[in-house]
Amino acid sequence: MDNKLRQRISVGLLAGSGLLISLGIFRGEVGIVFSKAINICLECIGLG
Amino acid sequence: MASLNRRWVQIIAAIGSNGYWPGFRDGAIYQGNLKKVCVPGLNCYSCPGALGSCPIGSLQAVIGSINYTVSFYIIGFLTLTGSIMGRLVCGWLCPFGLIQELFYKIPTPKMRLKGLAANLKYLKYVILAVFVLILPALWVNSAGMGAPAFCKYICPAGTLEGGIPWVLFNASLRSAAGFLFVWKMVLLVLTVTFSILIFRPFCRVICPLGAVYALFAPVSLYRYQIDEHRCTRCGTCVKTCKMDVVAFEKPNDPECIRCGDCIKSCPHGALRSEFFILNNSAPTTDD
Numbered sequence: 001m002d003n004k005l006r007q008r009i010s011v012g013l014l015a016g017s018g019l020l021i022s023l024g025i026f027r028g029e030v031g032i033v034f035s036k037a038i039n040i041c042l043e044c045i046g047l048g
Numbered sequence: 049m050a051s052l053n054r055r056w057v058q059i060i061a062a063i064g065s066n067g068y069w070p071g072f073r074d075g076a077i078y079q080g081n082l083k084k085v086c087v088p089g090l091n092c093y094s095c096p097g098a099l100g101s102c103p104i105g106s107l108q109a110v111i112g113s114i115n116y117t118v119s120f121y122i123i124g125f126l127t128l129t130g131s132i133m134g135r136l137v138c139g140w141l142c143p144f145g146l147i148q149e150l151f152y153k154i155p156t157p158k159m160r161l162k163g164l165a166a167n168l169k170y171l172k173y174v175i176l177a178v179f180v181l182i183l184p185a186l187w188v189n190s191a192g193m194g195a196p197a198f199c200k201y202i203c204p205a206g207t208l209e210g211g212i213p214w215v216l217f218n219a220s221l222r223s224a225a226g227f228l229f230v231w232k233m234v235l236l237v238l239t240v241t242f243s244i245l246i247f248r249p250f251c252r253v254i255c256p257l258g259a260v261y262a263l264f265a266p267v268s269l270y271r272y273q274i275d276e277h278r279c280t281r282c283g284t285c286v287k288t289c290k291m292d293v294v295a296f297e298k299p300n301d302p303e304c305i306r307c308g309d310c311i312k313s314c315p316h317g318a319l320r321s322e323f324f325i326l327n328n329s330a331p332t333t334d335d
Contacts, residue, residue: 020121045092046206046231
């Protein structure tokens, strides 16, 4: 793969990731992650 | 990067991911704001010491929630991490990778995943698609919520970091341990056993997070380069690589965890690592 093309893809992915993260925060996904993570996930540890 | 002591970075990353010591002392889970953010490696957020969230657990949590079938927040995080570091995360920052490497240090005859067995590397992409993306979205209960299928039925990191400590700490949770816990303990024992014989078998065959980061291998900013003027194709790097990557042909192979062993071993100094690719004077290959 051409180096310039790779750099463009990388920069595009970085910009896209920022956009996705912002969109996720705007939609309230952080709250879902947080509520799952601050409680013991019984299913995750083989107890539920 | 290769000059840094990788083992110490791994230990610091493992402690940093699980640095909530009151959790181990008091049997209480951390409930602070850091849990809103994911750690880059596979690390169960139900571990008593966990300070951040597991990206694979979080991805399933959002996909399995009532409101959403896709997580922009976690996909964005994985894209950010993957496009900067790729599988450098696996080699340097993942606590469960470190655990497997420590078991591999037990002196026994070692096995390599070669020939037909090498194709097992594709299984992790199937697991990512089926257990992380499809089942949590489609296999839902009457309320419309999907279970975190990978965590529930497969993940040995959750059993080791969350299941075992909580069963030891909490009598009521101990009484809840049934067939599923036994099943996950069997998977954990198998993972540990294979880790003694094979270098990082879980990362190579099962890990959906490794599969995600592997997708970024062709474009991640941190990458390896070969100086074609210096490389004699002697094969020293291939013999050194525990992930069975042919570094002089494909230095940025999706299976490469950027441990740096090939760079250290090259007798001609033909391999190097770098961020971005700027003004190479010598012909290089990095595909």
